[in-house]
Amino acid sequence: MAKLSEQEIEAALKRLSGWKLENGTLVKEFKFSDFAESVRFLTRVQPVADSLDHHPDVCIYYNRVVVHLTTHDEGGITQLDVKLAEKLDDLAKLH
């Protein structure tokens, strides 16, 4: 999948909520009530990421999950990152 241009990334960021561009990755911090809820969120993410064959880089800080999205194979942001960002937003609402 082709890398998005800067204009395409800016357009995608306008549609997404809470995501920003940082060092060539899409980044968002998701907030939960505690560590267990953070882990449950990532448990819901796992099958979705596997089915897309596209995986987020994640860090858990107790009740915060920081997600970085980039397409490693392309060395930049692709439409797959935008699609995964939308899915993560949906999954974060489910807790």
Ligand SMILES: C[C@H](O)[C@H](O)[C@H]1CNC2=NC(N)=NC(=O)C2=N1
């Ligand atoms: C072999 C496997 O399909 C690839 O390594 C996939 C897996 N998940 C991936 N996830 C992400 N974020 N970027 C990739 O380039 C990528 N490549």
